[in-house]
Amino acid sequence: MILFRLAWGSMWSRRITIILTIIAIALSATLYLGVDKVRSGARASFADTISETDLIMGARSGSVQLLLYSVFRIGNATNNVSWQTYQDIAARPEVDWIVPLSLGDSHRGYRVLGTTQGYFDRYAFRGGQHLTFAEGDRFADLFDVVLGADVAHSLGYSVGDEVVVAHGLASFTAHDNKPFTVSGILQKSGTPVDRTLFVSLEAIEAIHVDWQGGAIVPGTELSGEEVRELDLTPTQVTAAMIGVSSPLDIFNLQRAINDYEQEPLLAVIPGVALAELWEIVGVAETALTAVSAMVIATALIGMAAMIFSSLNERRREMAILRAVGATPLTIVGLMLIEALIVCALAVLLGVALLYAGLLVLRPWVDAQYGIYLAVTAPGPSELWILLAIVGAGAIVSLFPALRAYRMSLADGMTIRF
Amino acid sequence: MPEPDTQPLAEREDKAAILLQELSFTWPGPSGFRLHVPHFRLERGERLFLFGESGAGKSTLLSLVCGILEPAAGELNVLGTDLAKLSRPARDRFRAENIGVIFQMFNLLPYASPRDNILLPLNFAPQRRNRVGSETAAEADRLAELMGLPKNLLTRRTSADLSVGQQQRVAAARALIGQPPLIIADEPTSALDRAAEDQFIDLLFSRIEASGASLIMVSHDMRLCERFDRTVNLGDLMQTGGGGSI
Numbered sequence: 270m271i272l273f274r275l276a277w278g279s280m281w282s283r284r285i286t287i288i289l290t291i292i293a294i295a296l297s298a299t300l301y302l303g304v305d306k307v308r309s310g311a312r313a314s315f316a317d318t319i320s321e322t323d324l325i326m327g328a329r330s331g332s333v334q335l336l337l338y339s340v341f342r343i344g345n346a347t348n349n350v351s352w353q354t355y356q357d358i359a360a361r362p363e364v365d366w367i368v369p370l371s372l373g374d375s376h377r378g379y380r381v382l383g384t385t386q387g388y389f390d391r392y393a394f395r396g397g398q399h400l401t402f403a404e405g406d407r408f409a410d411l412f413d414v415v416l417g418a419d420v421a422h423s424l425g426y427s428v429g430d431e432v433v434v435a436h437g438l439a440s441f442t443a444h445d446n447k448p449f450t451v452s453g454i455l456q457k458s459g460t461p462v463d464r465t466l467f468v469s470l471e472a473i474e475a476i477h478v479d480w481q482g483g484a485i486v487p488g489t490e491l492s493g494e495e496v497r498e499l500d501l502t503p504t505q506v507t508a509a510m511i512g513v514s515s516p517l518d519i520f521n522l523q524r525a526i527n528d529y530e531q532e533p534l535l536a537v538i539p540g541v542a543l544a545e546l547w548e549i550v551g552v553a554e555t556a557l558t559a560v561s562a563m564v565i566a567t568a569l570i571g572m573a574a575m576i577f578s579s580l581n582e583r584r585r586e587m588a589i590l591r592a593v594g595a596t597p598l599t600i601v602g603l604m605l606i607e608a609l610i611v612c613a614l615a616v617l618l619g620v621a622l623l624y625a626g627l628l629v630l631r632p633w634v635d636a637q638y639g640i641y642l643a644v645t646a647p648g649p650s651e652l653w654i655l656l657a658i659v660g661a662g663a664i665v666s667l668f669p670a671l672r673a674y675r676m677s678l679a680d681g682m683t684i685r686f
Numbered sequence: 687m688p689e690p691d692t693q694p695l696a697e698r699e700d701k702a703a704i705l706l707q708e709l710s711f712t713w714p715g716p717s718g719f720r721l722h723v724p725h726f727r728l729e730r731g732e733r734l735f736l737f738g739e740s741g742a743g744k745s746t747l748l749s750l751v752c753g754i755l756e757p758a759a760g761e762l763n764v765l766g767t768d769l770a771k772l773s774r775p776a777r778d779r780f781r782a783e784n785i786g787v788i789f790q791m792f793n794l795l796p797y798a799s800p801r802d803n804i805l806l807p808l809n810f811a812p813q814r815r816n817r818v819g820s821e822t823a824a825e826a827d828r829l830a831e832l833m834g835l836p837k838n839l840l841t842r843r844t845s846a847d848l849s850v851g852q853q854q855r856v857a858a859a860r861a862l863i864g865q866p867p868l869i870i871a872d873e874p875t876s877a878l879d880r881a882a883e884d885q886f887i888d889l890l891f892s893r894i895e896a897s898g899a900s901l902i903m904v905s906h907d908m909r910l911c912e913r914f915d916r917t918v919n920l921g922d923l924m925q926t927g928g929g930g931s932i
Contacts, residue, residue, distance in 0.1 A: 271809040275798070282797035282844070585792050591754060592789070593860070594782020594810035596775050 272599065276606040279586065283579060290572045291615045297568040298619030298658055301561040302651060303626065307634075308554050310642040312547070315341070318460045319539045321393040323519050326350070326358060326526055327508035329533035333549065336542035339370055339508040342380045342461045346372065349505040354532045358509070361525065363518035366391055369506040371473045374434050379420045381434050381466045383473030383503075389415075391510060394460045404428050405453030408469050411497060413452035415467040419636060421454040428454065432466070434476060447476050447493045459641045471501040511536070565658060569665045572611055576604060576669040580676065587677045600677045601670040608666030612659040620647065620655070702763065703868055703900035704728040704751060709760035711750055721746050723760070726923055730867070733894065733901040735911040738920030744904045747920065748870050751902070752785055753777030765867055782810035786861025786899070788871040793857035796846035800835070801826050803845055804860045814864030829859040833889050851882045855889070862893050869894060871903040875910075887913065 280287050319340050327335045328348035337343040359367045368391050371383030382388075386407050389400050405428035408415050414432050426432065432449045449468065457463055475496045491499075513519050519538065526536035587600050624644065631642050647655070706726040713719040721743040728734055738744050749755040750762060753769045754777075762769045765784055769777055781787075786807070794803045804826040808815040818825045830840055833855040839848065845856065854874055861869050871890070875883040887910060894901050903914070911917040 274802075275795070278795070278797035278802075282846075586795055589789070589793065589795060590806075591778075592752070592781075592787040593807040594778055596778040598775075599810075 272602050272606055275590075276603050276610060279583070279603070280607055280610065286575050286579070287611060290568075290575050291611055291618060293571055294565070294568040294612060294615035294658070294662070295618035295622060297561070297565040298616055298655065299622040299626065300564055301558075301654065302619065302623045302647075304557050304561045305651070305654075306623070306627065306642055307640065308557070310634075311638075311640050313643070314459065314640045315546070316543060317395040319392075319394060320397055321512065322391070322510045322539055323513045323516070324511040324523055324526070324536045325508060325539055325542070326511055326534060326536045329535045332535065332537040332542045333546050335508065335535055335537055336539060336546065338372065339510070340461065340539065342372070342382075342465060346507045349507055350509070350534065351505050351532060352503050354529065354534065355506050355509060357531075358511075358526060358529070358534075361522065363513050363515075363522040363525075364511055365514040366512045368392070368510045369470055369503070370508045370510065371470055371503065371505075372507045374436060374473070374476070376420075376432055376434050376466050377424060379417070379424075379464050379466055381414075381468060381473075383468050383470045383506075385470060388467065388510075391512065392462065394458055394462070398458070400458060400462060401456045402453050403456045405451065408452050408467065408472075410450070410452070411469065411472055411475055411501070412447060412449045412493060413468070413472075414449040415453045415455060416451055417455055417463040417465045417467075418457035419463040420466055421451075423636070426451050426454070428452065434466070434468070436477075447496065459635065459639065461639060464639065470503045470506070474501040474503050475499075565661070568615075569612075569658075569662050572608065572662060573665045573669055576607065576666055577672065580669060580673055583673075584676060587673060591677055597674045597677045601674050604666055604670035604673055605663055608662045608670075609659060612662030615662075616655045616658055701730060702727050703730045703732065703765060704902075705761065705763040707761040707763075709750065709762055710758050711746060711755060712758055713746070719743065719746070721750075721924065723747070723923055726918075728900055728902065730900055731898050732916065733891070733914045734903070735914035735917040736902055736904045736920060737906060737908065737911070737917070738904075742920045743924070744920055745872060748872055748902070748904065751868075752787065752870060753781050779810070782807055783813050784866050784868055786863075786866045786869045788854070788857045788861045788869070788874040790873040791850060791853070791877045793860075794845040794848070794853050797844055799840065799842055800830065800845050800848065800852075800856045801840040803856055804830060804840075804863055806860060807866075808864060811864065814866065817864045826859065826863060829862055829893070830856065832893060833859050834885070835859070850877045851886070854878065854886055858886070858890050858893070862897065862899075865897040865899065867899050869899050869901045871901065873904050873906065875905065875907065883907070883910075 325335060325339050327339060327346060328350055330347050334344060334347075338346050355367075355369060358364065366387065368384060368387045372380060374381040389407055393399055403418065404421075405415075407413075414434075416426055416432075421427070428451050430451045432451060434449060449472070455462060475493075478491065478496055478499060478501070511522070513522055523536045523538065526534050590600060590603075591597075627642055627644050631644065634640050634642055704727065706723045708725075709721075709723040711721045736744060736747075746755065750757055751764060753764070753772065756774075756777075757770055760770075764780070767780060769780065772780060794800070795806070798806070801823060805822055808818060808822060815822065827837060827840055831837060835852060835855050839852065842848075845853065848856065854877070857874070861871070874890075875886055878886060890901075891913070903910075905911075
């Protein structure tokens with residue numbers, strides 16, 4: 270008890286350096302735990318994005334690439350799948366349901382997805398939840414559009430508003446001769462759906478029918494009403510989500526698609542592609558974790574340096590303690606207690622900063638990156654990390670403590686200055 | 687010259703506060719400072735004035751007597767205990783229980799209150815604490831008052847803003863609490879002016895008389911030596927091995 274009081278008193282007399290040290294360690298702990306939170310949050314968000322879909326089919330490319338552009342709307346397809354091929358696959362006996370995906374256009378930074386009404390029935394996320402409408406309903410008319418929650422919220426649209434779709438992803442050429450009308454707005458799902466605009470496959474066909482090579486061919490421009498008269502059967506789709514009749518058919522169908530002779534295709538199982546993605550991302554995650562562990566180590570070494578540099582001014586203090594009967598081990602104990610108090614306070618502050626940061630940044634991270642960060646009590650792994658920080662602090666402080674031990678043995682009762 | 691001791695050692699020890707025989711100590715390192723005391727004896731209740739040139743080894747001798755340094759050879763008997771035979775922690779414990787130390791200056795832990803400073807040795811010396819009884823704070827206050835310290839000073843949060851004279855009085859109260867049988871003072875008045883020095887010595891002596899403790903005080907101020915029972919030049923102590931009285 271007296272040791273604790275002495276350590277506390279000594280620390281209080283050096284409180285500015287002590288507080289700065291505590292802040293440094295606390296920030297490093299916050300960084301480490303924050304990286305961990307974002308990592309698990311990102312994984313959970315990704316893993317929650319698609320369920321109940323057995324296969325994703327697209328033009329032959331990488332499986333991760335296919336998963337990214339079809340489900341996460343990240344990156345682009347290198348090629349499309351012809352409508353004929355799509356029909357062929359859809360007609361296979363193993364296929365229970367199939368939903369086409371047609372990507373390529375955008376609206377003010379948000380991607381436009383051409384699909385069928387089946388999307389709203391089949392797309393499932395977070396363990397089987399289906400999309401629901403906050404307002405309005407699915408697209409019924411050719412020029413109806415359904416908005417994801419974030420699109421509607423950030424662009425301030427409501428049902429009945431007009432939306433002009435732009436050609437490509439970052440283009441200034443708009444399909445402004447064929448404006449869409451908002452027919453419905455989806456409930457927030459925490460998936461890329463929130464940041465997507467949905468139109469029918471025919472609508473995608475309709476807005477491109479008078480385009481050639483990325484621009485309207487002059488003189489051939491058609492009005493919305495004229496387009497309605499045309500045959501709007503799609504010529505190609507970007508990808509498709511497939512459900513099989515029996516789980517046993519998944520691999521058969523996958524092989525059949527991959528071996529499809531008329532066109533190079535690729536079918537992936539979302540979970541497998543996701544695992545492949547983690548393998549790639551895992552390297553970056555490990556690097557990030559290593560960097561934040563380094564930051565913790567740096568902060569702890571800073572603490573040891575702080576204790577080291579305090580030793581000289583504390584030689585007097587140590588001589589006094591020795592004179593009144595303190596053993597050199599008591600001196601070592603003082604140093605260790607100091608390190609433990611610093612680390613314990615730092616860890617508490619670090620956790621407080623983490624949760625404060627989570628509460629403040631969560632809506633922004635969700636809106637910006639679609640990563641839902643769960644605010645939950647620290648789990649066992651986090652508690653172990655915190656404990657490890659305190660333990661590592663004690664170990665690091667052994668070095669100055671041993672030096673103090675030797676100094677207090679050598680100095681004896683001589684007070685050196 | 688005093689008569690050489692003829693009694694067997696065991697019989698002499700119990701009367702001596704300190705008994706050194708052929709004591710030697712060498713500092714490690716290139717300087718190789720060596721201290722050798724053929725014979726030295728301090729009686730119980732005796733007040734000894736020790737002087738000597740700077741670097742003569744006064745602090746080394748005091749550290750040996752306190753059991754902080756370990757002699758290379760010879761007998762180091764303090765209050766009937768051969769310190770050379772004790773383990774290091776046992777020597778620390780012995781010092782805490784039996785010896786009160788006052789330094790030249792910077793005697794106090796600046797971040798602790800004066801009262802906590804006075805009580806400090808009791809944390810390492812259970813027997814000394816028992817002698818004080820349950821009212822340790824009251825005893826600290828009483829000693830401080832006897833040393834002429836105002837009461838409101840004691841509970842200040844820190845001791846850093848006390849004057850040097852006040853600090854030395856707090857240090858004296860700390861050395862005296864629990865009535866240790868041996869007080870060692872290493873130039874305790876060197877930072878005080880003459881009036882403060884006299885006052886300090888008066889107060890210290892009155893307390894030591896009351897407790898019956900022995901005192902070794904190192905000082906350069908020869909004016910003080912007449913107030914002591916005996917005066918020893920460390921140089922003589924090392925050369926002659928005798929009492930070296932002047």
